[in-house]
Amino acid sequence: MGLTEAKIQELAAAVDEAARKSEPLTMLTAEVPELTLEEAYTIQRVSMGRRVERGESVIGMKMGLTSRAKMEQMGVHNPIYGHLTDKMRLADGATIRVEDYCHPRVEPEIAFIMGKDLSGAVTAAEAMTAVEGVVAALEVIDSRYRDFKFTLIDVVADNASSTGFVLGSKVVAPEAVELGNLGMIMSRNGEVEETGSSAAILEHPARSLAALVGMLSERGEGLKAGQVVLAGGRRRRFICIPGIGWCWRWRGWGRWRWVRSRGLGEGKPPLCAHSIRFNRGAHRIRA
Numbered sequence: 001m002g003l004t005e006a007k008i009q010e011l012a013a014a015v016d017e018a019a020r021k022s023e024p025l026t027m028l029t030a031e032v033p034e035l036t037l038e039e040a041y042t043i044q045r046v047s048m049g050r051r052v053e054r055g056e057s058v059i060g061m062k063m064g065l066t067s068r069a070k071m072e073q074m075g076v077h078n079p080i081y082g083h084l085t086d087k088m089r090l091a092d093g094a095t096i097r098v099e100d101y102c103h104p105r106v107e108p109e110i111a112f113i114m115g116k117d118l119s120g121a122v123t124a125a126e127a128m129t130a131v132e133g134v135v136a137a138l139e140v141i142d143s144r145y146r147d148f149k150f151t152l153i154d155v156v157a158d159n160a161s162s163t164g165f166v167l168g169s170k171v172v173a174p175e176a177v178e179l180g181n182l183g184m185i186m187s188r189n190g191e192v193e194e195t196g197s198s199a200a201i202l203e204h205p206a207r208s209l210a211a212l213v214g215m216l217s218e219r220g221e222g223l224k225a226g227q228v229v230l231a232g233g234r235r236r237r238f239i240c241i242p243g244i245g246w247c248w249r250w251r252g253w254g255r256w257r258w259v260r261s262r263g264l265g266e267g268k269p270p271l272c273a274h275s276i277r278f279n280r281g282a283h284r285i286r287a
Contacts, residue, residue, distance in 0.1 A: 003032065003039050011035075012046035015144070015158050019047075022100050024146035027154045040156035041219075047159065048083045059228060060084040061216075062139060063208045064160040065152075066201045066232025079202065080152070081212055082160030084228060090140070090166045101142045101163065107233035108184065110198060110205045111137040111167055112174075114229065119222025122213050124206035130223070131209070133171035134179065139230055140164035165230060180204045205231040 003011075011028055018025035028043075029035050048058060064080045115132025142163040145154060155161055182198035202208045208231040216222055223229065 003035070007032070008039065008042055008046060011157065012043045012050065015043060016047040016050045018144040019159070019163070022102055022142075023144070024102060025144045025158075027145050027150045028157055029151050029154055035153050035157075037153055037156060040153045043157040044082065044159050047157075048085070051085055051087070056085040056087045058083050059086050059089065059226075060230070061212055061223065061227070062160060062162045062165070062230040063212055063232035064155070064162075066208050068200075078215075079208065079211055079232060080156050080160050081215060082156075082162040084162065084165060084230070088162065088164045090164045101140075102144050103142055103148050104163075105141040107139045107141060109137040109139050109165070109233060110179065110182070110201065110231045111135045111165075112205075112209055112229040112231060113171060114223050114225050114227045116225050117222060118213050120213070120217050122210050124204060124210045127210040127213060128174055128206045131174050132225075134174050134177060135171045136168040137230060138166045139233070140166075162230075165228075167228065179206065201232050208232050 011032070014025060015028070017023070028040075052058065060083075062082045062084055064082065066079045111134070112131045113133040113135065114130055116130040118127060118130040140163045141161045143150060143155065143161045144158055150158070180199060180203075184196045184198065185192060198205055202211065209229055212229060213223060
């Protein structure tokens with residue numbers, strides 16, 4: 001027997017309040033172990049509806065668990081998705097507070113700007129015909145669950161942990177970059193920490209876009225022209241720790257993405273074109 005409408009509303013309210021107030025939340029599956037993935041997506045939508053009622057607008061979607069390594073780690077075979085609202089978009093030079101987060105992490109992303117509506121079962125190639133532009137991005141991830149303990153179903157209910165995102169200023173045509181094998185260099189305080197390729201995103205970011213459209217179509221939904229889609233991280237999420245600066249560069253893109261976690265007065269940011277900075281008390285973000 002599935003959850004009642006009243007219980008769905010109750011759980012959605014709990015998730016929404018935890019996100020709004022940055023307060024720890026006990027995982028939903030601890031209270032409702034029979035909670036299904038389908039119900040978790042319903043909770044996600046109801047919680048997003050509460051945000052819309054407060055004046056926010058849904059402006060896009062994000063994908064999660066888009067690397068094979070993450071899927072194997074979680075024991076799943078498909079990615080997950082969440083919603084993006086206008087309030088989640090962080091402007092270049094904005095200031096945010098560390099107290100607004102529970103467990104902040106960041107991921108380098110490839111973002112699609114949709115030029116046309118897109119719905120139904122589509123191939124990766126068909127999905128890309130609806131894309132107007134591609135842009136480098138960062139996503140701020142923040143699970144609200146207490147002690148950072150959760151299941152996949154809990155993550156989905158919590159909007160796939162999505163909290164904020166920054167888009168770069170340079171939007172390029174999809175054919176202008178080699179999306180299938182875009183090299184990535186990640187540096188920690190100026191030293192290379194990890195290298196990789198966009199091929200880790202479901203083997204090609206376009207596959208992630210097509211997968212998203214397919215999952216949305218199961219609920220009679222799709223993407224709209226003008227919406228933003230974060231294709232997903234390639235593997236790791238990086239914790240925002242005071243005193244540590246992270247830099248991302250996509251080879252061939254000509255743009256840097258960096259995140260710096262620091263206490264007030266600690267160090268200087270690396271020389272990157274775009275940035276997101278975390279401080280104690282206040283955080284400055286650039287994109």
